[in-house]
Amino acid sequence: MHLVHHPNVVFLHEVMASETKIYFVMEYVKGGELFDKICKGQLKEDQLIGAIDYFHSRGVYHRDLKPENLLLDENDDLKISDFGLSALRESKKQDGLLHTTCGTPAYVAHEVISKKGYDGAKAVVWSCGVVLYVLLAGFLLFHEQNLVGMYRKISKSECRCPNWFPPEVKKLLSRILDPNPNSRIKIDKIMGNSCFQNGFKKIEAPKSLDSHQIESLMSNVHTAFPVQPMCYNAFDLISSLSHGFDLSGLFEKEKRSESMFTTKKEPKEIVSKFEEIATSSERFDLKKINVGVIKMEDRREGRKGQVAIEVEIFEVTKRFNMVEFNKSGGATMEYKQFCDRELKPSLKDIVWKWQGN
Structure with a gap:
């Protein structure tokens, strides 16, 4: 969290510890979860993508992106929280990949659950796609009572968009939710997409004083x-x-x-x-x-x-x-x-x- 000091990240003020516990003193985010306000049409996809782009520039991969971890402050600006499963670029093995299977099942990329290693940035892009789908549709993309059935859907990337999704959004989601991580669209290309150009403003993180x-x-x-x-x-x-x-x-x-x-x-x-x-x-x-x-x-x-x-x-x-x-x-x-x-x-x-x- 110190590495990703960004306006769209919950700010970490201080860390303290006792003999048995570690305490994180963080910014109080008053607006609650974005998930609770999806039905009210409060989408923050531009802030989400801009923050993820910044994370990756700092070598940080969140690995547990979901609406429950996206909060809103009193101005309804996005605040990303819960970095408990995040990884650093230095965490990669000799093959250049991450190997820890983690995340919330409905939001993880299929390569994460394949146990063959995965690129952190590409896997996070997939999770962004699922989050964007949920924000737009108001319901989960991959939802099964049976976990095996859910993973089967994820591996096939069975992405069926509702009729009310605009054609350009459907096309973008198909590129984000590409089951092949090597051909999956990258964050910078998403930011350059017409869906994000209207009203999108990249936020620069505040610079530390020398x-x-x-x-x-x-x-x-x-x-x-x-x-x-x-x-x-x-x-x-x-x-x-x-x-x-x-x-x-x-x-x-x-x-x-x-x-x-x-x-x-x-x-x-x-x-x-x-x-x-x-x-x-x-x-x-x-x-x-x-x-x-x-x-x-x-x-x-x-x-x-x-x-x-x-x-x-x-x-x-x-x-x-x-x-x-x-x-x-x-x-x-x-x-x-x-x-x-x-x-x-x-x-x-x-x-x-x-x-x-």
Whole structure:
């Protein structure tokens, strides 16, 4: 859900955990399920297809698209929910395919239930077709009391459209519900179809602010040290401390353990230590960027510009903090040399334990 930050996706605010449960704090969507309003003619097929196109550009495949997972906010805009069965592009096996049989039977593509492997994007296109059919018709396309009978219909792609479907819609659905995934129409072609051109507006996901933009916004707010630490919730703590429950690899390319440590020092003492290092090196300036974030910036120009290091301070408990620092500018080699020769040795007085050691 962090990867698919999009206006038509239920927003994930925070993740927390206890010893036995994980809690997702998500956007409250007031309008209820789209499924409940199908009969009122509230179709959101353009928003659905636009969001799916964005998912696939981020390497995310939902794999459980159905009207019950399509919600409406107070403005009747679509909000896609329930990513419990979703897969990432990295989940593919050596053959380049996904192999987990999952989803709601009436909406899954036949190649998913064939257990021979399937392309995530092509399978999701099929599910979109079934959803669009239901939104237009008001009833299920594949409906059988017997599951085997339903799968038989799906494998044959017995798509019989009601008489009131416009000819162009029937033609598009036949291309979406093509039993051959290799010849099935792709998302970009669906978006270019005349059925979606009238009134369709592709929504771009909001862009995250970079460190310079954040620094500019925060320049007139709380500029004095010490920095207040950010809250480090239980889920973050479990992910970083437990090798068996480390989910950071889903979102981060570099290991965090080499640049993360725990400390019993207060935030003002942590900031003071980094100020001391910056001063003694006679190279770096120290400045505040955001709540819980400070930045060390080299005055000298290196091979790839100035080496810059962002330091984040997280409060785990009142007497226990976690500190993480990462390169935000300059050459990686110069950054690593400074960390190994000066930064890490100078931090030994405040480090309780380096993560990963």
